[in-house]
Amino acid sequence: xxxxxxxxxxxxxxxxxxxxxxxxxxxxxxxxxxxxxxxxxxxxxxxxxxxxxxxxxxxxxxxxxxxxxxxxxxxxxxxxxxxxxxxxxxxxxxxxxxxxxxxxxxxxxxxxxxx
Amino acid sequence: xxxxxxxxxxxxxxxxxxxxxxxxxxxxxxxxxxxxxxxxxxxxxxxxxxxxxxxxxxxxxxxxxxxxxxxxxxxxxxxxxxxxxxxxxxxxxxxxxxxxxxxxxxxxxxxx
Numbered sequence: 674x675x676x677x678x679x680x681x682x683x684x685x686x687x688x689x690x691x692x693x694x695x696x697x698x699x700x701x702x703x704x705x706x707x708x709x710x711x712x713x714x715x716x717x718x719x720x721x722x723x724x725x726x727x728x729x730x731x732x733x734x735x736x737x738x739x740x741x742x743x744x745x746x747x748x749x750x751x752x753x754x755x756x757x758x759x760x761x762x763x764x765x766x767x768x769x770x771x772x773x774x775x776x777x778x779x780x781x782x783x784x785x786x787x788x
Numbered sequence: 789x790x791x792x793x794x795x796x797x798x799x800x801x802x803x804x805x806x807x808x809x810x811x812x813x814x815x816x817x818x819x820x821x822x823x824x825x826x827x828x829x830x831x832x833x834x835x836x837x838x839x840x841x842x843x844x845x846x847x848x849x850x851x852x853x854x855x856x857x858x859x860x861x862x863x864x865x866x867x868x869x870x871x872x873x874x875x876x877x878x879x880x881x882x883x884x885x886x887x888x889x890x891x892x893x894x895x896x897x898x899x900x
Contacts, residue, residue, distance in 0.1 A: 777833070
């Protein structure tokens, strides 16, 4: 059962335009969300995060939006650059009441930014 | 400040064998988690260690086991390897709060 879903396996955009990556989740216990970026032969690198008490978090060219009622979040990259080409993972953390802070990941979206 | 380092980077094993993967956590991080990333999938949580004890486990069989050492480094052991164990194994360290996960580059395990 996929609790974090990234329904678009790939996305292609032109340099300078906006990239929008989407993520849906099903577990209401998730209260913190993260986006990771992964290049081939490297581990995931943290990009940006958002707590469930917020609906938006911005860091430079990256903005994450959270719609709790729809259990949906999105990552906006403006403007997109060729160096942004990578696999983007959405991940969620839920406080299960214990001390287990595991990340639950989606399957990832391959973003290609064309020059 | 050094990041998370994993060894080896690549490994080929035969079905039925045992394997040990190693991880050195980032300085100041006392919690280590292991993830398995199969081809085309997102990383899947295996288990987490804190203060040398297992602190949570995902849906993996007991032949996946681990250790954490006093210097917070960690090992992942897999016994009786199966073909489906072929994957990228990622180690992530963090301070005790849950926000600061740093991942290593992973170990690519191929079981033949």
